[in-house]
Amino acid sequence: MQNFIHNPVKKYLIWALVPITIFQSCKSESGLYPIPETSISDQNVFDTPARIEGLVNGIYRNLKAASLYGGRYLLYQDVRGEEFINVTANSYTAYESWNNSYSSGSNDINNLWTGAYATINSANIVIQGLENTEVISREAASAYIGEAKFLRALAYFSLITVFGQPYNSDQGASAGVPLRLQAETGTQNNDLARSSVAEIYTQILKDLDEAEQALPDKHASASLNTTRAHKNTAIALKTRVYLTTKNFAKVSEEAAKIVPQTAAPFSAQRGVAHQLQSDLQTVFGGNYTTTESILSLPMTPTDAVSGQSALGYVYLVNREYYLNPNGIISDAQWRSNDTRRALIQTTSGRQYLRKYAKASPYIDYIPVIRYAEVLLNYAESAAESGQLALGYSLLSAVHGRSDASFTFPAATASDRSTLLNAIATERRIELLGEGFRGHDLLRKLQPLPAKGDANIQTPKVETSAQNYIFPAPNTELATNKLF
Template sequence: MKIRYIIAISALTFSLVSCEDKLALTPEQDLTEKVIFNSPSTAKSAVLGIYSTAQGLEFYGGMPQLIEEYLGDNVDFVGSFPTLQEIRDFTTITSNVSIRDIWQVHYRVITRANKVIAQVPNVPNMETGDKDMYVGEAKFLRALAYLQLVNQFAQPYQVSQGSNLGVPLVLEDFTGEVTYPARATVNEVHAQIKKDLTEAAAVLPPTHPDGVGRATKGAANALLARLALYREEWPAAITAARAAIAGPYARATDYSFYDKNTSEDVFTIQNSATDNGRTGSGGWASFYSPTEVSGRGDGPFSASLLAAYAAEPGDKRAALKRRGTSAEGQGSIRDFTNKFPDATTNADNSPVIRITEVYLTLAEALAQSSAIPSAEAITIVNQLRNRAGLLPVAPLTKQATIDAVLLERRKELAFEGFRRMDMLRYKQNLRAGNPNAAFGGARTILPIPQRERDNNPSLEPNPGF
């Protein structure tokens, strides 16, 4: 892709300065580096800038996660955004602007992370420990960006064991030279993610000195566990999950932890009424709330998800909802999640990693690794069922244990952006009766944006687009 599209913040502008009756033109990026990376305090602002970019609608502000849920079977997207309707209907075109923006914002996060990784080690008067920590945070955020990108723009590992095309790897600090990187394979992208997270886990602290909302050792290990799970590398998933669980986290005893920054949270992007990822009418709470409470009414429960909860009456997670008018029209009353209740200001935090997800990763990897039902995996499942007010289960086979774990994943992590990948990992069709939604189908992933292909001759399109 053309660098000016990957790196929106690095487009060269010029400052006009009088010098001996001549105009001296200085690239803005040079001025930025001289100022920002000249002191510890300003270098820290560059790190915070990555988090701010990651907060955006198209990164972890709700849109990619909503897409993951309604391309699966947890959510009915009934909203009026034509670009999101195309994705829902598996009729997406390469000029879709929502897809274009997802691509661009992810690479903006990557670009800013690259800058910090390259420049922070040279900041004068900064403690070595702080340098290592800031670089570790940047590597964690770069890894998160690449994992989301490769999940949405490339077929999952299970299609061809990762030999298929992924996304371009852009790892160097932009210094003014325009390059046109080709797409790396999924395996190559995954290898870079693993490298970044391993290096981040080695230098990040168990708790961040600046408090919540910053990457930690546990967050890096948890994301490593997620990556290993997606690659079916069960021993690696077990090791990384146990390392994350060893951190200062604990599963909540009830479901009041959302937006509370509790021990349930491993990594959560912090939002407020004046600083959040909402853009225009979009955002977590906007998408997932009925119109009566200032939401868009776009993403109610699917009938399939409601049925999954109703199959066992008394599941407390089924009560995490509110009824209201959907975007389908006047009088259309549907059930909506209340995990993100503040549609007025969209101040709800963005849940990236919860310790419950890490335990479920551990349980799935244990279940897959054992020829007989894994006792530890069943214990984890039953601990979550107990929290949900359900009786314990005693699966009699390996497959029944795996099925029990996957059901808990669906019911625990609904609306948080996991469902599509969980279905594809097990080679399930995303939509019954729709050939475009079949596992391995062209439309189960997003197209490489046309704008990027127009500007980068090295970018191969996804098949079918």
């Protein structure tokens, strides 16, 4: 193909497709259910619009691998907190994350690292491969590059928040992870020193800013708006990233783009019309493509995470974790008439999470970003910035959706500390089982709490402890002399 003959990255753009199969999805409703195409040569991998789209779909497929956002990454983050009590001590279902005992040889550690960098490399392939393409329009190429940059940013954020010291411990001065921005197919460039935590965050935000500019306002269907990135998806993730670095002014600046109101009802007025659904159960187990779901990863009977990798299996079918009776379910802010209690199942006196309630095959969509999180991110940044009325209004909207008659203590609306505590509690209620608790503890430089029952316990982990973050994986230590 004429436009690629002079592209110096051609030779290694092709063989990075591992396995050497292209996935094609010609604007299917999900964009993530690709149809296998036979293996093709390095002369024509980018030579049709369908094959190019297949490469973009491949990035999403890497992201939804079992070890990453297919379920396990969320599980690792949630069980590090205090909300879940382990039952089985099963190393295949994140027991080592629950009791903070990972080593460099742990399968979870190596698989998470490999899954994230596979996503990053597949994004790099698309970014480099579409720089000079003439097969599709420049507008279409730019949008695909925007998707690739968004997904690269999300993968790097997922890595740095578990393998790097929290940004707020030293403003990102610590060593982070290798920053790989070139498409790779062999081992010749494996040796790469770690960039600082701050440098990784700088790249994440650069990618998200560029993605916002390049991505479309919205897609052609509700399904695509849920499963493919658009402008609001990049903006929403920026609120999470800026909150992590305590840049509250930027959280508010970004959030205001898709939450322009200062009082409820809150909804996006640009691009996709994001808003809270009247019942959270609609989002989990009902209609997975509502406007509350800013990004979710879809599953089908023939394309789903299975067995011990599936959140539904771990939390509900095999009941490997039950909800800590002394955790968030006992908090006064979560009353018995709150409709979110319907997402909990009581069995033999124990309570289990049922946000992922589909039986095998486990076809619950995996939530990555919801509008409720953006409202809570905005609420926290507003409260931290002294905008107490706005913070209280945002908090009340999220809580009131599920418990309209609840009244916060009077001080919540007027005292910054009380409001921030209420927002932190609301995050634990609203985002339970969605991969936030471990991250929230680390970004606030709080210890990982002790937890357990009469059968099994794990001690508190202080912020200075070696196991406060995940160890470097053996797969990287063995192949990267500069790590």
